[in-house]
Amino acid sequence: xEQVNLFPFWLSLKTALISTVFVFIIGMMIxxxxxxxxxxxxxxxxxxxxxxxxxxxxVVGFGLLYLxxxxxxxxxxxxxxxxxxxxxxxxxxxxxxxxxxxxxxxQSAVAAFQQYDRNLEYVAYTLGKSRWNxxxxxxxxxxxxxxxxxxxxxxxRALGEFGATLMIAGYIPNVTDTIPIxxxxxxxxxxxxxxxFWVVTIVIIGFIAIYWLNWWSRKHMMKHKQ
Amino acid sequence: xxxxDVEKKIxxxxxxxxxTIGDEIIAIVGPSGTGKTTFLNxxxxxxxxxxxxxxxxxxxxxxxxxxxxxxxxxKVGYVFxxxxxxxxxxxxENIAYSMQNENRTREWIRALxxxxxxxxxxxxxxxxxxxxxxxxxAYAMEPQILLLDEPFSALxxxxxxxxxxxxxxxxxxxxxxxxxxxxxxxxxxKIANRVYRLGETFVEERT
Numbered sequence: 001x002e003q004v005n006l007f008p009f010w011l012s013l014k015t016a017l018i019s020t021v022f023v024f025i026i027g028m029m030i031x032x033x034x035x036x037x038x039x040x041x042x043x044x045x046x047x048x049x050x051x052x053x054x055x056x057x058x059v060v061g062f063g064l065l066y067l068x069x070x071x072x073x074x075x076x077x078x079x080x081x082x083x084x085x086x087x088x089x090x091x092x093x094x095x096x097x098x099x100x101x102x103x104x105x106x107q108s109a110v111a112a113f114q115q116y117d118r119n120l121e122y123v124a125y126t127l128g129k130s131r132w133n134x135x136x137x138x139x140x141x142x143x144x145x146x147x148x149x150x151x152x153x154x155x156x157r158a159l160g161e162f163g164a165t166l167m168i169a170g171y172i173p174n175v176t177d178t179i180p181i182x183x184x185x186x187x188x189x190x191x192x193x194x195x196x197f198w199v200v201t202i203v204i205i206g207f208i209a210i211y212w213l214n215w216w217s218r219k220h221m222m223k224h225k226q
Numbered sequence: 227x228x229x230x231d232v233e234k235k236i237x238x239x240x241x242x243x244x245x246t247i248g249d250e251i252i253a254i255v256g257p258s259g260t261g262k263t264t265f266l267n268x269x270x271x272x273x274x275x276x277x278x279x280x281x282x283x284x285x286x287x288x289x290x291x292x293x294x295x296x297x298x299x300x301k302v303g304y305v306f307x308x309x310x311x312x313x314x315x316x317x318x319e320n321i322a323y324s325m326q327n328e329n330r331t332r333e334w335i336r337a338l339x340x341x342x343x344x345x346x347x348x349x350x351x352x353x354x355x356x357x358x359x360x361x362x363x364a365y366a367m368e369p370q371i372l373l374l375d376e377p378f379s380a381l382x383x384x385x386x387x388x389x390x391x392x393x394x395x396x397x398x399x400x401x402x403x404x405x406x407x408x409x410x411x412x413x414x415x416k417i418a419n420r421v422y423r424l425g426e427t428f429v430e431e432r433t
């Protein structure tokens with residue numbers, strides 16, 4: 001087998017970890033707000049958040065290029081203000097991972113915050129606890145299984161992201177070549193050994209993530225039953 | 227003194243409640259679906275009335291459809307009909323969630339024969355034990371108003387009698403308004419100072 005450059009592994013891992021942290025925090029905050037409040041335009045906001053899940057990755061990539069490209073509305077501003085370029089850089093890889101994995105975290109988190117009895121929060125309020133305290137002592141632990149499930153799915157999705165990443169970050173060896181992109185270009189250039197190596201690697205990571213999640217959920221399911 | 231003069235739209239009717247409650251034990255009776263729980267929720271601040279006001283001592287809880295004091299600051303002990311025990315906390319952690327004094331709380335726990343259950347989770351105890359846990363949790367915060375939504379319905383006769391005595395004793399000590407919803411006439415006779423019936427209207431019943 002040809003010598004395999006491990007850069008795609010570290011890049012994919014770094015991207016998936018950082019995007020998951022971001023998606024976890026922001027996804028949880030928005031999901032908590034949406035799950036508890038009714039407001040004008042709620043359905044529209046939810047539809048926009050969920051769009052990347054149903055759109056072809058190329059469409060998402062095109063949208064990102066349109067917004068974050070050199071002539072894009074946000075891209076121009078970022079360049080002028082912070083001298084930051086998104087297109088064809090690692091930031092583009094990260095942005096694509098965040099956008100495509102966000103709906104998975106959001107969807108799981110909304111369901112997690114809606115599935116327990118709201119009276120549990122109300123009773124905690126009657127016991128004199130602040131919203132912040134109730135969130136950390138009641139809402140978060142009760143929603144934790146769903147939040148964790150969303151986090152693992154978002155991590156796996158970020159790790160496997162291909163289409164949108166290729167559109168916005170392209171294929172620049174040792175800069176933007178994540179595992180899925182490395183597989184595609186290895187096959188294209190006839191390096192089947194390298195492609196097989198990355199395929200096996202990503203299948204193993206995905207399998208471990210899902211297997212662990214299922215095992216953990218079963219183990220902790222009982223604890224949260226009334 | 228708890229003064230209530232409120233209106234609240236609920237499915238099929240508009241709830242109109244006017245009453246003044248001193249430091250006494252009040253029973254609320256009436257058929258299901260007439261708004262008894264909504265009444266308790268309005269005092270606790272979980273539901274805001276559409277019109278009117280709720281005043282307690284020198285505090286205005288709610289006025290003209292606006293909540294003036296949030297639930298967290300009302301110091302209302304509330305036992306929900308479905309107990310609302312935190313499923314991820316043990317019986318002790320539930321009771322101690324907002325406990326004011328550990329010695330007193332442990333005394334109440336002993337009186338209700340709950341010592342052996344403190345390390346158990348709500349899913350591991352019976353309905354009656356859950357109800358006692360919910361009662362103890364409300365007592366442990368040492369409230370200024372106590373709201374009880376069918377608090378003794380799942381208890382056996384012996385535990386019911388002990389619970390009545392304990393509630394009356396605590397009321398004697400605390401001298402606070404206690405409002406409890408019940409369908410049990412024996413309970414009313416045993417512990418209530420006054421009774422209100424909530425049906426089409428809200429009226430005081432002569433006992």
